[in-house]
Structure formats: structure tokens, C-alpha cells
Amino acid sequence: MIEFRAVHKRFPNGTTAVHDLTLSMPAGGITVLVGSSGCGKTTTLRMINRMVEPTSGTIHVDGRDVCSQDAALLRRSIGYVIQQSGLFPHRTVLDNIATVPLLLGWGRRRARARAAGLLETVGLPPDAGRRYPHQLSGGQQQRVGVARALAADPPVLLMDEPFGAVDPVVRTQLQDELLRLQRDLGKTVVFVTHDIDEAVRLGDRIAVFRTGGHLVQCAAPAELLARPADPFVADFLGAERALMLLSLIPLGDLPGAPAPEGGRWELVLGPGRRPEGWRDRSAADGDGALLPVRPLRDGDSLLSALNESVGSPCGLVVRVDAGGALTGVTSREEIHERAGSAHASAALAADACPRAAPLPLDHTPGDTA
Numbered sequence: 415m416i417e418f419r420a421v422h423k424r425f426p427n428g429t430t431a432v433h434d435l436t437l438s439m440p441a442g443g444i445t446v447l448v449g450s451s452g453c454g455k456t457t458t459l460r461m462i463n464r465m466v467e468p469t470s471g472t473i474h475v476d477g478r479d480v481c482s483q484d485a486a487l488l489r490r491s492i493g494y495v496i497q498q499s500g501l502f503p504h505r506t507v508l509d510n511i512a513t514v515p516l517l518l519g520w521g522r523r524r525a526r527a528r529a530a531g532l533l534e535t536v537g538l539p540p541d542a543g544r545r546y547p548h549q550l551s552g553g554q555q556q557r558v559g560v561a562r563a564l565a566a567d568p569p570v571l572l573m574d575e576p577f578g579a580v581d582p583v584v585r586t587q588l589q590d591e592l593l594r595l596q597r598d599l600g601k602t603v604v605f606v607t608h609d610i611d612e613a614v615r616l617g618d619r620i621a622v623f624r625t626g627g628h629l630v631q632c633a634a635p636a637e638l639l640a641r642p643a644d645p646f647v648a649d650f651l652g653a654e655r656a657l658m659l660l661s662l663i664p665l666g667d668l669p670g671a672p673a674p675e676g677g678r679w680e681l682v683l684g685p686g687r688r689p690e691g692w693r694d695r696s697a698a699d700g701d702g703a704l705l706p707v708r709p710l711r712d713g714d715s716l717l718s719a720l721n722e723s724v725g726s727p728c729g730l731v732v733r734v735d736a737g738g739a740l741t742g743v744t745s746r747e748e749i750h751e752r753a754g755s756a757h758a759s760a761a762l763a764a765d766a767c768p769r770a771a772p773l774p775l776d777h778t779p780g781d782t783a
């Protein structure tokens with residue numbers, strides 16, 4: 415969907431923000447751009463909708479060179495979400511969302527109907543439409559920002575640290591919403607973040623940049639974590655790289671076993687076979703207090719399971735179905751064993767998967783787009 419070929423950006427003050435970037439972003443996927451501050455992520459993103467013009471090289475969106483298109487029309491055909499939501503403070507939420515459809519000449523009634531529908535899509539109540547941006551929380555404003563970017567149903571969505579200014583709980587909710595929207599709408603998303611956890615959670619592919627606008631590696635999250643291209647990428651991924659890989663593996667990959675009976679630890683169940691806690695049968699009165707249990711579902715990650723197994727008094731992780739009823743338990747040993755093999759198998763898969771062939775370059779250095 416989006417192809418950078420030998421793109422270079424040098425600002426008039428002599429700063430090279432992007433250096434010889436060749437990168438392909440597949441349709442319908444989320445490509446995340448990560449790297450430390452000033453490495454050229456935002457500049458790369460903004461060249462896609464021509465808010466920044468490349469110095470040389472070409473960028474194609476859906477087969478068309480962006481530089482051959484009218485910049486204003488191009489921008490209206492590409493959704494754009496930024497960190498502080500960028501909403502117009504004196505317009506209602508509904509009018510904010512309707513901005514691009516109105517610019518495209520949709521007519522007021524149709525644009526507002528579309529905006530009202532999008533409120534629901536992004537998880538806001540209908541009455542939010544009548545409010546002004548300052549009457550919403552930061553997280554709600556970001557949702558409006560996403561709705562506004564989706565209003566004209568663009569195939570491409572550019573998101574520049576959209577969840578950077580909200581607290582971690584809201585951030586996780588917004589990430590979940592984005593993944594849900596992406597499953598439903600299948601947009602091609604380019605997402606900029608500093609946060610490697612966010613990149614691993616959201617990205618189908620992650621492009622790691624280093625200062626000077628150099629792309630160092632672009633790969634699927636598991637491949638990146640298992641096979642960082644060089645020490646810079648390994649350092650950037652951090653000391654918990656191996657654990658992060660476990661966040662990509664669902665607990666459902668491991669079989670469950672029946673809860674133990676007759677041993678020291680008894681799993682106490684409430685109505686509907688809901689786990690309530692572990693009881694220590696060896697306690698002096700034979701009726702020890704319940705130790706809390708945090709049951710997991712098949713869709714939870716192996717990282718969560720490892721965490722629970724470390725905290726569990728008997729080393730067992732308790733598993734439930736979507737309704738919260740007990741389905742079984744999995745032992746710390748099984749989780750450790752699977753965790754140990756996860757890295758090796760991701761590395762093997764990365765080695766078996768042929769690297770993307772470089773784009774054919776019909777560009778010669780120094781060409782100006």
C-alpha cells in the first residue's frame with residue numbers, strides 16, 4: 415500500500431531527518447515506526463501525506479506517487495491522528511468529526527449522520543457529540559481524534575504517538591480499541607511511538623530507526639525480538655526482550671489439566687464454578703484463609719501466565735472460560751518449558767522466513783522527486 419523508495423529528507427538548516435529510506439508498508443496492516451527521539455519517525459510519517467516534502471526519492475500510496483497529487487486532496491484522503499488530538503476547541507465534537515466530509519462536499523446532514531455513527535464506532539456515548547472538546551477526558555478526546563480521522567473512510571491512517579498523553583490504563587483501552595477497529599475496518603495504519611511495548615502489542619511489522627533517520631530493521635514483532643539485526647536494535651528492545659516475546663504467545667497454546675484434589679492446596683470454587691482462591695489444607699486449624707487467585711483465559715499471554723505462576727502459592731495457574739468458569743490449571747513447569755522453547759522457535763521461524771527482497775530501485779542517488 416505504501417512504498418518508500420530511497421527517500422531522503424534534509425531540512426533547510428542542514429539536518430538530515432530521513433536517510434535513504436526504502437520501506438514497504440503492507441495494505442491492511444499496522445506498521446509501527448519506533449526509535450529514540452529525533453530519529454525521523456514523525457518526518458517519515460508526514461512525508462506520506464506531504465505535510466513534509468521529501469528531498470529525494472519517491473513515496474507511492476496505492477501505486478500512486480504522492481508528489482504527483484494535489485497536496486490538499488491527498489491529505490483529505492488520508493486519516494491523520496496526533497498526540498494532543500488536535501481538535502478544534504470551538505467546534506462541537508460532532509462538527510469536529512464531520513470536518514473532512516464537509517470539506518469533501520458531502521452536505522451537512524450526511525456529514526453529521528456519519529459523525530454520529532462514528533461516535534459509536536469509537537466507543538463514545540451519543541451525547542458526547544454535543545459537547546466541546548474541553549468537556550471530554552484526554553482519552554475521550556483521543557477517541558474523537560480517531561473518529562475524525564476515519565470520517566471520510568480513508569484507506570490509510572497515520573497515527574503520530576496518538577496515545578502518548580494518556581495514563582497507562584486508558585492507553586491499554588485505546589490500544590484494544592484500535593486493534594478491534596483494525597480487525598473490523600482493515601485500514602493500512604502507520605503508527606509512531608517511543609514505546610516498544612506498544613509497538614509489539616500493535617504492530618504487524620515494526621520499523622526501528624536510529625538517529626540520523628536510518629532504518630535499522632523492519633520485521634514482524636516475533637522476528638524482531640528473536641533476531642535483532644544488530645546490538646543497537648537489541649539495546650533498544652531492552653533487557654526484557656525475551657520476556658516480551660512471551661506477550662505474543664497465547665496461553666491457549668498450552669493444554670490445561672484438572673485442578674488438583676487431595677494435596678496441600680485446594681482450589682475453592684464459588685457459584686458457576688468460579689475460582690475464589692487457594693486454601694492451605696496444612697494450616698494449623700485445617701481451614702486456612704483463602705489466598706487470592708487471578709484466573710486467566712486462553713487469550714491471555716504466556717507472559718501473564720508466567721507472572722501468575724511466579725506469584726501462585728502452589729505454582730499453578732488457574733484457567734477459566736469466557737464466562738469465568740474453571741476450565742483447568744497449568745503448572746509453572748509447563749509454562750517455563752514453553753517459555754524456554756518460544757525463543758528458539760521464533761528464531762527458527764525468522765530464519766526460515768525469507769527476508770523481504772529489496773525493492774527494485776529505478777532511482778539514482780541525487781534524483782529529486
Ligand SMILES: Nc1ncnc2c1ncn2[C@@H]1O[C@H](COP(=O)(O)OP(=O)(O)OP(=O)(O)O)[C@@H](O)[C@H]1O
Nearest residue numbers: 425427429430431450451452453454455456457458
Ligand atoms: N522543520 C524542521 N526543520 C529542521 N529540522 C527539523 C524539522 N523537523 C524536524 N527536524 C529535525 O529532524 C530530526 C527528526 O525529527 P522527527 O520529528 O522526525 O523525529 P522523531 O523521531 O519523530 O522525534 P520525536 O520522537 O522526538 O518526536 C530531528 O533532529 C529534528 O530536530
